[in-house]
Amino acid sequence: MKFYVVICCMFFLLCGFSAQTSNHTPDFVTFRQLIMELEKIAQNNLEPSKILQSEFAKLQKTHGIAGDKKNYRDFVRVRLAFEATRDSGLWQIRWTITDNEPNSDAIWHQWQKQTAPQFKSEENAEATAIAECDELSALFAFTARSLGVKKVGLFWPAWNHTVAVWTSMDKRGKPVRIVVPTSQIFIDANATLGTKEFDTGKQKNIYDYSRKDVIPTYKIPGPLARMMITQAKKLGGKSAVYLQARRNRLSKKFGGS
Secondary structure, rough: HHHHHHHHHHHHHHHHHHHHHOOOOOOOEEEEHHHHHHHHHHHHOOOOHHHHHHHHHHHHHHHHHHHOOHHHHHHHHHHHHHHHOOEEOOEEEEOOOOOOOOHHHHHHHHHHOOOOOOOOOOOOOOOOEEEOHHHHHHHHHHHHHHHOOOEEEEEEEEEOOOEEEEEEEEOOOEEEEEEOOOOOOOOOOOOOOOOOOHHHHHHHOOOOOOOOOOOOEEEEEHHHHHHHHHHHHHHOOOHHHHHHHHHHHHHHHOOOO
16 A cells, blocks of 8 residues: 555656646747748738739839749748848847847847747837847848848948848849848838839949858747747738838837938
8 A cells, every 4th residue: 555655656746747847848949940930921921912912013113023923932032031120120120230240140149038029019019139230131131041032142332331132033034133121221211122222233243141140940939939920920911111110110119220
């Protein structure tokens, strides 16, 4: 009888330990999983969107890019990455001068501490990280490349400023440079994807951003990753006008560009 009681006690102790251990299992999402979820949103929510189709048609008219399926596919992913990573965009990064290198490493390091990001409304929204223009542009390029867009790189319209560029193609297969303004520095409050306020011809070469800022198994805090996915799914299909106005309001709240 005593042996039976001892065995039962040990069993319950082990069960309690197991439950306690499982309750403290780290909550994270890998970078690969984040990209997979963003790709699903791009395919299922954004590609069929009449709003995005209309904006793509406008870009065709203003920049002369080809209207084929591949170009549209790239446009959808460029737009998603742009709205997510820009100053005061969907992932709520705040622009400020940091003097960091032109990559997104410091952003990912800050995100490691984001276990309770505020995002459910503009009233409670808080910045998830701070970064300057070259870091934002690198984050955009890295995200867009991870979504399968190959021709994205960094562009310096001035010695002290960086934006990104997506190199698309026209009907004849010739390159067309599309400005991706990851902050509002040196441009007006309504300037967005495709703005012509910067002359991309000033830079002879736009080198593809091929740097892998984090590895596929890089662990992102679960609450932050879910915020990233939720924002992309909820707001990614809104019009550029809506998203620009939202960005400007958040930038005023955060103190960004």
